[in-house]
Amino acid sequence: MRISFGLAWQAGHWLLPVALGAKLLAGAATGAVLLATNAALALLLAGTPTVERLMDALPVLLAVAAGGVARSVLSSVGDAANGKLAPRIDRAATVKLLERAVHVELVIIKNAEFRNLMSAAARGALSARMVTTYAIALVEALTGLIAAAGVLTVLHPALMPLMVVVTVPSAWGAVRMARARFTSMKRWTELQRQLETLSGLLIDSSPAEEVRAHRAGGFLLHHYQRLARLSEAEQARLARLEARTTLLSDGVAGVARLAMYGVLGALLVSGSVQMAVAGTVVIAIRSGTAHLTSLVSAVNDLYEQGLFVQDWKQACDRAEAEAIKGGTIELTSPPEQIFVRDLWFTYPNNEQPSVSGVNLTVRRGEIVALVGENGSGKTTLAKLMVGLYMPQSGAVWWDGHTTAEVNRASLYDHVALVAQDFVQWPFTARVNVTIGRSTRPPDPVSLHTSAEFGRAHEVVDRLDAGWDTLLAPEFLGGTMLSGGQWQRIGLARAHYRDAAVVIFDEPTAALDPRAEIEVFERVSDLANEGRAVVLVTHRMASVRRADRIYVLDRGEVIEQGTHDKLMALNGRYAELYTLQASQHQDPVSPRS
Numbered sequence: 001m002r003i004s005f006g007l008a009w010q011a012g013h014w015l016l017p018v019a020l021g022a023k024l025l026a027g028a029a030t031g032a033v034l035l036a037t038n039a040a041l042a043l044l045l046a047g048t049p050t051v052e053r054l055m056d057a058l059p060v061l062l063a064v065a066a067g068g069v070a071r072s073v074l075s076s077v078g079d080a081a082n083g084k085l086a087p088r089i090d091r092a093a094t095v096k097l098l099e100r101a102v103h104v105e106l107v108i109i110k111n112a113e114f115r116n117l118m119s120a121a122a123r124g125a126l127s128a129r130m131v132t133t134y135a136i137a138l139v140e141a142l143t144g145l146i147a148a149a150g151v152l153t154v155l156h157p158a159l160m161p162l163m164v165v166v167t168v169p170s171a172w173g174a175v176r177m178a179r180a181r182f183t184s185m186k187r188w189t190e191l192q193r194q195l196e197t198l199s200g201l202l203i204d205s206s207p208a209e210e211v212r213a214h215r216a217g218g219f220l221l222h223h224y225q226r227l228a229r230l231s232e233a234e235q236a237r238l239a240r241l242e243a244r245t246t247l248l249s250d251g252v253a254g255v256a257r258l259a260m261y262g263v264l265g266a267l268l269v270s271g272s273v274q275m276a277v278a279g280t281v282v283i284a285i286r287s288g289t290a291h292l293t294s295l296v297s298a299v300n301d302l303y304e305q306g307l308f309v310q311d312w313k314q315a316c317d318r319a320e321a322e323a324i325k326g327g328t329i330e331l332t333s334p335p336e337q338i339f340v341r342d343l344w345f346t347y348p349n350n351e352q353p354s355v356s357g358v359n360l361t362v363r364r365g366e367i368v369a370l371v372g373e374n375g376s377g378k379t380t381l382a383k384l385m386v387g388l389y390m391p392q393s394g395a396v397w398w399d400g401h402t403t404a405e406v407n408r409a410s411l412y413d414h415v416a417l418v419a420q421d422f423v424q425w426p427f428t429a430r431v432n433v434t435i436g437r438s439t440r441p442p443d444p445v446s447l448h449t450s451a452e453f454g455r456a457h458e459v460v461d462r463l464d465a466g467w468d469t470l471l472a473p474e475f476l477g478g479t480m481l482s483g484g485q486w487q488r489i490g491l492a493r494a495h496y497r498d499a500a501v502v503i504f505d506e507p508t509a510a511l512d513p514r515a516e517i518e519v520f521e522r523v524s525d526l527a528n529e530g531r532a533v534v535l536v537t538h539r540m541a542s543v544r545r546a547d548r549i550y551v552l553d554r555g556e557v558i559e560q561g562t563h564d565k566l567m568a569l570n571g572r573y574a575e576l577y578t579l580q581a582s583q584h585q586d587p588v589s590p591r592s
């Protein structure tokens, strides 16, 4: 509640005190209505009902009605204030989480444990508004209950215990069911997530080909049915428990109510209480029981949602602690050279380092190629070079400063990235390119040049709305691009970024041969224009023109030099190159 109230204050200032205050007064109004009811009954039941008696009681009856109206108005004011506040809390909590998440170190954001925490936190952000809503309901229920108990005590000291006796069975039933629902919900949530995953696989478009061609649908459906039956069994168990609990608590409450009427009768007969008081007692106990049930359910809901809010808080704190720290040195101009010295890097939870004792240099105007078999550490090394990961030992120097010393935002300003899994933004084609430099207003001239660079104009020319076409088939009016068409957009984006250091990580994997050759020619142009280009690729033919080639094996540089030098060495590079070249040269006889 403390966390949610903090958010509520930030998001809506006086809305929370207004909501709480209104509900508090609504609860107090319940007490006033009960007292007025008692007074009205006393006047009406003082003797045989006559018109005069009714007229005498009229002001008190009007007070009862006014009290009821005031209670409803106050309660509605509370609801309205909360209605305005809740979405604001939602936004405040979600934005806070997203603001922190966007600054978390890359290596942490990819960590599975952190990912779990983040998905729990996303749910927790929504729970923050619910905690406030339940807290407000709790205030109303608690004050209503206190008011009913207070009125009973004022009427006769023996009456308060009567209410306790009558309300305890209902409270017991409510608590028992709340606990059972909470325990069940924890089991049910896991099951529900599995069910959602399975139904997603059956409905979504990306696995659709394999679901059909490999006929995986039956297998998935079978599992869905099995889990759904488990979920049904859990719900049926809960329904049975609820029926038993309600029966028991209602039965005991019925007996308790009988006892209450017995005691009330005895008090009436002994003259300890008046008939009017007895009537008020019945109303007060009913009101008290209703408030108590709301109270128990509000406490339970608060507890349940509170756990999720704690997840949210934990994720926000963790994200803050794991934020990119970086140094204070601002890189105002691009580096002339990047050199890597005795670099070591191990991913969290991995035992083997992915980069071991690497030394390399790349200067502006050069193309440096990283080659090696799958998992040899090429991508990791490239990310270390541009400060996306921080080395555990050794350093990456950008001229005279290490990547650990500089302000990382100022460093990223000089980096363009065409990653293996570059993002297919669910925006228009134009935004998909200009997002490369989203801090500047879109520039049509640069857009045109960059589209030429990536041969993206050929893709855009064929789109119905050209640059304004939405590249997201999942939204209305959106269209779908092929893998190679997307890659062209990705290349244009990296070019549009206009950065001095460009990382190409398998930039042409999905391109047709003609486009691939053209792109590699343009990569050379980028270097000629004075950029430092790091090229990660398995296309051996395209690394021939690199100024230096580094061959990696299990995180280590095992060979380095120009194409000619490495071929003459007749080592791993020569082996990989010859292997790939022979695929195109060896005569192939048709299968008989």
Ligand SMILES: Nc1ncnc2c1ncn2[C@@H]1O[C@H](COP(=O)(O)OP(=O)(O)OP(=O)(O)O)[C@@H](O)[C@H]1O
Pocket: 110, 347, 348, 350, 354, 372, 373, 374, 375, 376, 377, 378, 379, 380, 381
């Ligand atoms: N996020 C990660 N968490 C843990 N280990 C990782 C992560 N990313 C990569 N690795 C591991 O680091 C090693 C090097 O991976 P990297 O992606 O750098 O290789 P690569 O040479 O680029 O491979 P490929 O040619 O297949 O793209 C691999 O063993 C991989 O399993």
